[in-house]
Amino acid sequence: MKKIIVIGAGASGMMAAVSAKSFGGKDVDVYVLERNEYPGKKILATGNGKCNFTNIVQGPLCYRSSNPDFAWDAVLQFPAQSTIRFFLELGIYSVNRNGYLYPASGQASSVRDVLTMEMKRLGVHVLTNVFVEKVEAEGNGFCVYTKEKTFAADKVILACGGKAASYTGSDGNGYAHAEMFGHTIVPVLPALVQLRCKEKVYKKLSGVRSACKISLFSHQECVAQDSGELQLTDYGISGIPVFQVSRFAAQALREGKEVSALLDFAPDFSKEQFLDFLKRRIQSRPKKNVEEFLIGCFHKKLCDCWIYISRIDKAKLVIELTDDELEKLVRIIKEFKTTVVNVNSFDQAQVCAGGVDTKEVCVRTMESKLKKGLFFAGEILDVDGMCGGYNLQWAWSSGYLAGKHAAQ
Known part of the structure; x- marks a missing residue:
C-alpha cells in the first residue's frame, strides 16, 4: 500500500x-x-x-x-x-x-x-x-x-x-x-497587510474610514491601484484597497525603492467635476466658513486635516475663497500624497508574497x-x-x- x-x-x-x-x-x-x-x-x-x-x-x-x-x-x-x-x-x-x-x-x-x-x-x-x-x-x-x-x-x-x-x-x-x-x-514578504506612513498627521486621523482610490508609486511609477473603504490608523493606512496593493509596496521597499501613495478621497469625481461640485456648494451656502464647508461630505477629522495642510484660514467665508485656494483644496482631497516607509509584520499579514x-x-x-x-x-x-x-x-x-x- x-x-x-x-x-x-x-x-x-x-x-x-x-x-x-x-x-x-x-x-x-x-x-x-x-x-x-x-x-x-x-x-x-x-x-x-x-x-x-x-x-x-x-x-x-x-x-x-x-x-x-x-x-x-x-x-x-x-x-x-x-x-x-x-x-x-x-x-x-x-x-x-x-x-x-x-x-x-x-x-x-x-x-x-x-x-x-x-x-x-x-x-x-x-x-x-x-x-x-x-x-x-x-x-x-x-x-x-x-x-x-x-x-x-x-x-x-x-x-x-x-x-x-x-x-x-x-x-x-x-x-x-x-x-x-x-x-x-x-x-x-508580508502581503495583504497595512502600510506604515511617514506623515505625523495619521495620529489625528486614527479610526477614520472613507471611500478612497489608492495609487501606489515606486520611484514615481504607478505600480498598483485599487478602490474601496480606506481605514486610517495612527501609523498609516489600512483597509481592503491597501491590502490589495501592499505586496507591491513590500517588494519595492525590499529593493530599496522610494514608495509613495496618492489617496483620492473623492474617487467618483474627476478633478474638474469635483471643482464644479465645490463651486455649487459655495453658491448654495456662500456664508459658510471654510471649517463648515465640507461637513456632510467627509469625516470632520479629514476636513480639519485638509484645511490645516492648505493653510487656508478656517474662519474665512467660502464666498471669499480664491480660485487658487479652491484648486489647492481639490488637489489635497483628490491627490493626498503619503510616503510609505514600511509594511506591517508577518504577524499582521493575511498571506505572504514569495x-x-x-x-x-x-x-x-x-x-x-x-x-x-x-x-x-x-x-x-x-x-x-x-x-x-x-x-x-x-x-x-x-x-x-x-x-x-x-x-x-
Whole structure:
C-alpha cells in the first residue's frame, strides 16, 4: 500500500489529504501531520471568522507570482465552480455576497468541520501536536522526522503554509524542507497587510474610514491601484484597497525603492467635476466658513486635516475663497500624497508574497521537478491572491492537484 504524508493541516493540506484518499482509495494510506492542537486553525480567522472560501469573479490577475501564469493555469484545473460543488457535497450551502462566497452558517468553523469530517469518513489519519523537524530522501521514498517518531513515506506533500499569522502555526519552517531538496525560495514578504506612513498627521486621523482610490508609486511609477473603504490608523493606512496593493509596496521597499501613495478621497469625481461640485456648494451656502464647508461630505477629522495642510484660514467665508485656494483644496482631497516607509509584520499579514519558486514545480500535478514524489500545496508556493477568497481558492486548487497526483 502506498503511503502519503501531508505536512500541515491547513486549508491546502486538508484538501490534499481528502483528494489523495478520494483518488487513491484502498491503495493509499494518507497521514496528515499537524503541529497545532487541531486542524484548520488559520481557516477560523478567514473572512473575519465567516470564511470567504472562494469568489465567483476569477481571472489571471487575481493571483500574483514571479511566475504569473502558473497559478491561473493551476486554478483552471480546479476552478471556483468545482470548489462550490465540492463543498456542497460536504454539506456547505454557499451564500453569494457580490461575488464573495461564504458558508450560509456564517461560520468559518463550518468549513473546517466538514473537511475534518470528510477526512475521518475517508479514513485519513490526522496526527496533531506533531512538529516535523526534517524531511529526507530515503531510497525511492522519504523519511519524515518528528521529535517523537520517524515516518516512512512513498510521497510527501508540503502544505506547511508561509510566514503570515504565525500565531496559527505558520512560521515558514516549510521553506527549509523545500530547500533540502534544492528548491529556490523567492524572497518571502508580508502581503495583504497595512502600510506604515511617514506623515505625523495619521495620529489625528486614527479610526477614520472613507471611500478612497489608492495609487501606489515606486520611484514615481504607478505600480498598483485599487478602490474601496480606506481605514486610517495612527501609523498609516489600512483597509481592503491597501491590502490589495501592499505586496507591491513590500517588494519595492525590499529593493530599496522610494514608495509613495496618492489617496483620492473623492474617487467618483474627476478633478474638474469635483471643482464644479465645490463651486455649487459655495453658491448654495456662500456664508459658510471654510471649517463648515465640507461637513456632510467627509469625516470632520479629514476636513480639519485638509484645511490645516492648505493653510487656508478656517474662519474665512467660502464666498471669499480664491480660485487658487479652491484648486489647492481639490488637489489635497483628490491627490493626498503619503510616503510609505514600511509594511506591517508577518504577524499582521493575511498571506505572504514569495515562497517556493513555481518554475521548479509542475503546474499540472504540483510535483517537484527536482525530486520525484515531493509535492507542494498552498501558501508555501510563490503564489498570493487578492483579497476576496482567492488565497483559499488557491489552497483548494493546489491541494486538490497535489493530492490527486500523489495518489497516482
